[in-house]
Amino acid sequence: MSDRKVTKIGVLTSGGDSPGMNAAIRAVVRTSLYHGLEVYGVLRGYNGMVEDDIFKMESRSVANIIQRGGTILKTARSKDFYEYDGRKRAYDNLKKRGINGLVVIGGDGSFNGALRFSKEFDIPCIGLPGTIDKDIAGTDFTIGFDTAVNTAVEAIDKIRDTADAHDRLFIIEVMGRDAGYIALHSGIATGAEHILIPERKTDIESVIASLQEKEKRKKLVNLIVVAEGDEFGGAEQVARVVKEKMPNVDARVCILGHIQRGGSPSCIDRLIASRMGYHAVECLLTGKHNVMVGIQNNKMHYTPLENAVKAKQKINEEWMRIVKILAS
Amino acid sequence: MSDRKVTKIGVLTSGGDSPGMNAAIRAVVRTSLYHGLEVYGVLRGYNGMVEDDIFKMESRSVANIIQRGGTILKTARSKDFYEYDGRKRAYDNLKKRGINGLVVIGGDGSFNGALRFSKEFDIPCIGLPGTIDKDIAGTDFTIGFDTAVNTAVEAIDKIRDTADAHDRLFIIEVMGRDAGYIALHSGIATGAEHILIPERKTDIESVIASLQEKEKRKKLVNLIVVAEGDEFGGAEQVARVVKEKMPNVDARVCILGHIQRGGSPSCIDRLIASRMGYHAVECLLTGKHNVMVGIQNNKMHYTPLENAVKAKQKINEEWMRIVKILAS
Amino acid sequence: MSDRKVTKIGVLTSGGDSPGMNAAIRAVVRTSLYHGLEVYGVLRGYNGMVEDDIFKMESRSVANIIQRGGTILKTARSKDFYEYDGRKRAYDNLKKRGINGLVVIGGDGSFNGALRFSKEFDIPCIGLPGTIDKDIAGTDFTIGFDTAVNTAVEAIDKIRDTADAHDRLFIIEVMGRDAGYIALHSGIATGAEHILIPERKTDIESVIASLQEKEKRKKLVNLIVVAEGDEFGGAEQVARVVKEKMPNVDARVCILGHIQRGGSPSCIDRLIASRMGYHAVECLLTGKHNVMVGIQNNKMHYTPLENAVKAKQKINEEWMRIVKILAS
Amino acid sequence: MSDRKVTKIGVLTSGGDSPGMNAAIRAVVRTSLYHGLEVYGVLRGYNGMVEDDIFKMESRSVANIIQRGGTILKTARSKDFYEYDGRKRAYDNLKKRGINGLVVIGGDGSFNGALRFSKEFDIPCIGLPGTIDKDIAGTDFTIGFDTAVNTAVEAIDKIRDTADAHDRLFIIEVMGRDAGYIALHSGIATGAEHILIPERKTDIESVIASLQEKEKRKKLVNLIVVAEGDEFGGAEQVARVVKEKMPNVDARVCILGHIQRGGSPSCIDRLIASRMGYHAVECLLTGKHNVMVGIQNNKMHYTPLENAVKAKQKINEEWMRIVKILAS
Known part of the structure; x- marks a missing residue:
């Protein structure tokens, strides 16, 4: 030095x-x-x-x-x-x-x-x-990070108002090309039913099964939060997969995009x-x-x-467990 | 009766x-x-x-x-x-x-x-x-309407933070399949340089010319607000047209989507x-x-x-004039 | 000229x-x-x-x-x-x-x-x-005005969360030395039970009577919105009058103050x-x-x-009637 | 057990x-x-x-x-x-x-x-x-806590707009009967010049001296954030002390109050x-x-x-130092 x-x-x-x-x-x-x-x-x-x-x-x-x-x-x-x-x-x-x-x-x-x-x-x-x-x-x-995730939370809260009013499925993409933090935190904080992040392989069959089960009960208010860097390649792709398996489902995609970067x-x-x-x-x-x-x-x-390089999140297993239990 | x-x-x-x-x-x-x-x-x-x-x-x-x-x-x-x-x-x-x-x-x-x-x-x-x-x-x-347009304004304000930080062009799509009110009001309120609405044919040549002129001055902070029902078919399509004419421009698209429906x-x-x-x-x-x-x-x-049917907005010519003058 | x-x-x-x-x-x-x-x-x-x-x-x-x-x-x-x-x-x-x-x-x-x-x-x-x-x-x-009244509404919404959690009476003072517009609009928009404004003499006996009636039913969640220029001289004074007649009531005063002037x-x-x-x-x-x-x-x-002088609001009788009916 | x-x-x-x-x-x-x-x-x-x-x-x-x-x-x-x-x-x-x-x-x-x-x-x-x-x-x-302090920050940001527009001193009281956390965090986050908290004795002479020095330079934009449980007993009392020493100063008091408890x-x-x-x-x-x-x-x-009792904050000396340096 x-x-x-x-x-x-x-x-x-x-x-x-x-x-x-x-x-x-x-x-x-x-x-x-x-x-x-x-x-x-x-x-x-x-x-x-x-x-x-x-x-x-x-x-x-x-x-x-x-x-x-x-x-x-x-x-x-x-x-x-x-x-x-x-x-x-x-x-x-x-x-x-x-x-x-x-x-x-x-x-x-x-x-x-x-x-x-x-x-x-x-x-x-x-x-x-x-x-x-x-x-x-x-x-x-x-x-x-804290601002971005609060911006995402406020946006998803608004989307839930509409999801609720229509009993509708929304698939919401948040930022995170390599990291699922924004998805994980905003998903838990808004009570999302499923959270898809790059750090973990998603068992899409089980996601679909859970959606179908809800559809049967006619209670398809559902939020899926997807990090843009997820294995499926974002919300549009997830929606495609869901619609293949559930052609009648009324799923909407929202990509929050650059609003997550700005703001006080x-x-x-x-x-x-x-x-x-x-x-x-x-x-x-x-x-x-x-x-x-x-x-x-x-x-x-x-x-x-x-x-000081990019670090993969060590996913806390506990959080994934909490997501499952609380979003029921 | x-x-x-x-x-x-x-x-x-x-x-x-x-x-x-x-x-x-x-x-x-x-x-x-x-x-x-x-x-x-x-x-x-x-x-x-x-x-x-x-x-x-x-x-x-x-x-x-x-x-x-x-x-x-x-x-x-x-x-x-x-x-x-x-x-x-x-x-x-x-x-x-x-x-x-x-x-x-x-x-x-x-x-x-x-x-x-x-x-x-x-x-x-x-x-x-x-x-x-x-x-x-x-x-x-x-x-x-008032809530939706304020939600759009808050979102665009955030996008401007990033547009400004990067001297970058953003093309932002707001709701309005048949009506350009949300685009017009939120565009004026955020100082957008161009506002594209279904009620009026857009002179895209003049929009491109103005962007090129700004690019020359290396001042391409620019917001274009587009109603989803605009003649081009939304922000993605407008971006395509812009990039055809200006292949080097770093234009980003944001689609505000369903956040405009919800909220207090x-x-x-x-x-x-x-x-x-x-x-x-x-x-x-x-x-x-x-x-x-x-x-x-x-x-x-x-x-x-x-x-009580859907009514086309009678575009106030004055507003279009104000947009031009104030966004300079 | x-x-x-x-x-x-x-x-x-x-x-x-x-x-x-x-x-x-x-x-x-x-x-x-x-x-x-x-x-x-x-x-x-x-x-x-x-x-x-x-x-x-x-x-x-x-x-x-x-x-x-x-x-x-x-x-x-x-x-x-x-x-x-x-x-x-x-x-x-x-x-x-x-x-x-x-x-x-x-x-x-x-x-x-x-x-x-x-x-x-x-x-x-x-x-x-x-x-x-x-x-x-x-x-x-x-x-x-529109910004100020929305700031007041957001603040009163927050106070209602607490009023509701505690079944408590809040007396909230908003700006308006000569004019009751902020009080009237924010009061209606937040479902306030009573709105006290300079333009009208308040029948305080009837306000008290209504509070006592609610107290009997143990449902004293109540918001009173007071313009600072009201005849009683603001929220503190109104609280004093209320407490004289209802010594056991747990009434809290909030003066929103200068936050109403600022903000985007x-x-x-x-x-x-x-x-x-x-x-x-x-x-x-x-x-x-x-x-x-x-x-x-x-x-x-x-x-x-x-x-272009200060003008007394001509109170719309209809609004006063709507306040009474909707806040029941 | x-x-x-x-x-x-x-x-x-x-x-x-x-x-x-x-x-x-x-x-x-x-x-x-x-x-x-x-x-x-x-x-x-x-x-x-x-x-x-x-x-x-x-x-x-x-x-x-x-x-x-x-x-x-x-x-x-x-x-x-x-x-x-x-x-x-x-x-x-x-x-x-x-x-x-x-x-x-x-x-x-x-x-x-x-x-x-x-x-x-x-x-x-x-x-x-x-x-x-x-x-x-x-x-x-x-x-x-995090919500309350963000509510305080948003409110103080608004007050700063007015403080700035008028070159005026504001003394703002936030919640905290025994603890200065809300005052400390919101004060730093809003660039307050002085922060008065129960955990520390305030050198009021030095606060006054700094205000007087600013007054001389005609730059009395100043925010003082006071916890309600501060030794002086809140913002009104601080204002009284300030006005005794500086009778010409145009100091305004804001008590944020119960808005800090509510909200999403x-x-x-x-x-x-x-x-x-x-x-x-x-x-x-x-x-x-x-x-x-x-x-x-x-x-x-x-x-x-x-x-699990109430705990006095151990004031981080570093924060107090940062307040002084950054608010200059």
């Missing part, structure tokens, strides 16, 4: 946006200023570094943003940053301002970029887990984002470099960036 | 559910009881009449429902009621309880059923416009539902039969059921 | 803030730019005119604000503007920039200031009704604010000066500023 | 209601039925036991309640249950139905009652922590309530009696009822 003292910090958001990113930016900026550091915002993820879209931030730059969805620094994927040339230009742009520490808020792809960059150019980087999918090793929370962050997302942003700066100052800041069992937990 | 005195009232909800139906049921029930009438709930639209699923309601039956989405009486389409035999059975089921007045909360299809029924069996019917689409002649408000009704929907429910009973008592109760220019307005 | 052509427009918000003011500002700015006019923001109401806190606005100045509560121009009361000297300074500050038209978004007090100013200095002024109280003559809508505006408030803002500029351009822009019976309606 | 097998379970809610209680009831009922047990609802806390207000519950009794605030079993304090005679009558009412296990959802006061009852009459009791205050030893979560529970509150309800029944079945079911570090944690 470097023992050069960090005096000027850059901060950026990268990858998909998630609610709470602004709270994290605010915390990074104000903690930096508190310690007498200069702090710079980088626009549109690594693109801003490559293209020199970097600006100095003051305390007022982050006033009144803690409650806002999205990210005031904007975000993007950067093709240029995948190439050495791009990263070299990025480095030069930091260098000329004297920026010698970087905070990257994003997912595991963003951390990979940070890791490579920091190895090549000796600028210490800190990662903050900003993703609604909660599938990052080394932390119980990711910034945005929940209390928890603001709190963890604030806490992580604060600790990101502390890490840079105390020489704890090239780590991702996480929270585990209510304590700060630091994971070397090389290990 | 009948001069038999109405003494026992049946109430049902029919067609697609809409937020505020419960407030209307509550008003019908309590106004009936206030006048010393008996009042009966009919389950699942006309099906409950045909299948004798009818129960007596008390004041407490409608306690604590004014704030609930969906409908406690459930709703459905009824095949049997399309046939004379079905309607005859329905009549017999009313008759045996002495029910001699009916309040039907639903859309124009439901009113057609009511009209035919009342002609054949001389049971006076009152229609209340319960539909999120607001496309009923003879009323400025339909029960559920807005203040306005509760108020108009209460007012209409109250007047439905007054109509039955004062011999104003076989009308739909509406509100026009803040006053009650009664439309004979035969005229 | 002046026949000088308006070429540069100033816009300000004054008095209490209300949700939708930002949508109105956005409409004024973009409509001005569309017509090739320059447009200036004035900060903190008339204070900014007096103290020369005025800045040029571009299209981007109002990007992404349509959904925000509060006002980006800030608001205040101005002592200086009450005096001729202050107004003279204000005029000079407009003059030196060539500003020759003014849009004032606020309540009747703000319109008085505008009227006097326009008479003294021949700067045409347009008023937009921005107040949550809806007590302005000449318009069916004021900017902010409802669809309607964004729409009317957009429409009014658009027409404010049209008025300035077409010589319709010194009027308040309102909407009546779905049409634009222009009231000379001298008549 | 008893080794009699539990075969019939009673469930009740007691003390102040909190969002998520219904989700817990649902879980207790359905888990009981899954295990082939009979399950009985007790109305109005211990009162229902004393007064024999007890009814058998089926799976459908708890359909569609997971999303509802309040408690379908109602809640109350019971004077009779404080006396041996009352408890004896309560026991007789359980006995005659064969109820031999009890789940009590409430706060520490309710647990005391359960403990005494179970000692006197050998009916095993399980406590579930249902309180918005989060001040119970032995669990990281209490049912309702958040995802987390539904999840923990479901999980705790499930484990309450498991405890009764496996002989783990007279404990409170909690969650610590993501694992179930069982606290003997005698230890």
Whole structure:
């Protein structure tokens, strides 16, 4: 690790946006200023570094943003940053301002970029887990997950009103390409009868059997919540399978989509984002470099960036059991 | 018109559910009881009449429902009621309880059923416009529209957070098979750049031109709101057309879907539902039969059921002009 | 009226803030730019005119604000503007920039200031009704009312959860010093048993009698909604009177307070604010000066500023009757 | 501990209601039925036991309640249950139905009652922590806290809109007679400048000094969040102290009050309530009696009822430091 003292910090958001990113930016900026550091915002993820879209931030730059969805620094994927040339230009742009520490808020792809960059150019980087999918090793929370799952819950509650009014089956797709957390949590919280997630093979025969049994009793109010990354490939595909076996069933598909990314962050997302942003700066100052800041069992937990990769959820068997018992 | 005195009232909800139906049921029930009438709930639209699923309601039956989405009486389409035999059975089921007045909360299809029924069996019917689409002649408000459009606005606000964070184009489909009201209102209220509705042919060339112009300036934050009944056939189709002309554009599609039907009704929907429910009973008592109760220019307005059909929106040219000017 | 052509427009918000003011500002700015006019923001109401806190606005100045509560121009009361000297300074500050038209978004007090100013200095002024109280003559809508009343409804819904869980009486105070609209609408929409408003003398004996009757039946779930300007002087005072007569009753007081002013505006408030803002500029351009822009019976309606005063609600007797019947 | 097998379970809610209680009831009922047990609802806390207000519950009794605030079993304090005679009558009412296990959802006061009852009459009791205050030893979560704090956050966000529009100081009181959790979390999440909680003595001189410093810069947008149980005795008292020292300051007081108790529970509150309800029944079945079911570090944690008392928050010094740094 470097023992050069960090005096000027850059901060950026990268990858998909998630609610709470602004709270994290605010915390990074104000903690930096508190310690007498200069702090710079980088626009549109690594693109801003490559293209020199970097600006100095003051305390007022982050006033009144803690409650806002999205990210005031904007975000993007950067093709240029995948190439050495791009990263070299990025480095030069930091260098000329004297920026010698970087905070990257994003997912595991963003951390990979940070890791490579920091190895090549000796600028210490800190990662903050900003993703609604909660599938990052080394932390119980990711910034945005709690908001996303509450958005899903509110939407599914509304759909249940209609499902109930019509005694109808709804198959609802929530986000989660590799991870079933949003599906699992929102499904349990809305009393969904079945929850289909990438981490487990679904016994579709038994799902169909349970639907048929309900159909016989003419009580086909039913919600099935499906993660987009489920083995069937999402809600439309599940609906196709159901209709093959039950041609008379009136099944409707809803894909919640991008509403799950936006919106004012929940209390928890603001709190963890604030806490992580604060600790990101502390890490840079105390020489704890090239780590991702996480929270585990209510304590700060630091994971070397090389290990801060996407982690498969270890499905708690108990939750699957509870789903079955409670949705009866 | 009948001069038999109405003494026992049946109430049902029919067609697609809409937020505020419960407030209307509550008003019908309590106004009936206030006048010393008996009042009966009919389950699942006309099906409950045909299948004798009818129960007596008390004041407490409608306690604590004014704030609930969906409908406690459930709703459905009824095949049997399309046939004379079905309607005859329905009549017999009313008759045996002495029910001699009916309040039907639903859309124009439901009113057609009511009209035919009342002609054949001389049971006076009152229609209340319960539909999120607001496309009923003879009323400025339909029960559920205001809630649905606010739900759409909240969802689009969230999508804008992400659109903004990524400088990305979103094409968002809202409900409205024949009517563009939800698209128009939610589009203006969220600052959408383009709004595509069934009532007007879209100059797609000019939409594309405007997108291309924005792309050049690298400012392709853009929301296009599309009614499902638009000439292109919804958001997916619009996206296809856009991508043909602009293969590099990163356009995302969101279909808001059934979340627009559910949820706790807005203040306005509760108020108009209460007012209409109250007047439905007054109509039955004062011999104003076989009308739909509406509100026009803040006053009650009664439309004979035969005229209470789906009405094409007369697009206010001014609104289209305002969209163009304000979304610049 | 002046026949000088308006070429540069100033816009300000004054008095209490209300949700939708930002949508109105956005409409004024973009409509001005569309017509090739320059447009200036004035900060903190008339204070900014007096103290020369005025800045040029571009299209981007109002990007992404349509959904925000509060006002980006800030608001205040101005002592200086009450005096001729202050107004003279204000005029000079407009003059030196060539500003020759003014849009004032606020309540009747703000319109008085505008009227006097326009008479003294021949700067045409347009008023937009921005107040949550809806007590302005000449318009069916004021900017902010619909949002405020929905905020009140959501809050009272939550209180009802607790009232119901405890079979308890709640006395809830909503805003409205001179006008009972918020109380009346939110009270009906939440099924309140009694609604106390400034426009009518309350028969407190009969309220007490009804509470005592309910207490006997051990069913004292009860909501009383009180406008702050009610004859008793608000919820605390009403509670005092109730407890004098019913010493054993467990009555709780909630004062909703300032949460009613903030928050993201409802669809309607964004729409009317957009429409009014658009027409404010049209008025300035077409010589319709010194009027308040309102909407009546779905049409634009222009009231000379001298008549745009606070208006007592003409209480619709029907609503009072509906309250009694439905809350039983 | 008893080794009699539990075969019939009673469930009740007691003390102040909190969002998520219904989700817990649902879980207790359905888990009981899954295990082939009979399950009985007790109305109005211990009162229902004393007064024999007890009814058998089926799976459908708890359909569609997971999303509802309040408690379908109602809640109350019971004077009779404080006396041996009352408890004896309560026991007789359980006995005659064969109820031999009890789940009590409430706060520490309710647990005391359960403990005494179970000692006197050998009916095993399980406590579930249902309180918005989060001040119970032995669990990281209490049912309702997350919802209450998010309600507070949404309300304070709205107040900030107005505070910002007017550059005004607001002093906001949130719930928490003995515990500052709601104040601390909602204060941090809304960027409040000062947070006053019962667990720490406030250096009011330094608060005033900071306000005065801001007043000098004419930037008195300021939020102070106060727990009702703070040393000064709430927001009104804090305002009094502030105005003594700063007579010209325009400080407004808002008391959020009972809106914090109601409303649809958040995802987390539904999840923990479901999980705790499930484990309450498991405890009764496996002989783990007279404990409170909690969650610590993501694992179930069982606290003997005698230890499940109100616990003072150990204020995390780090949070207080973060408040200071971030709110600058």
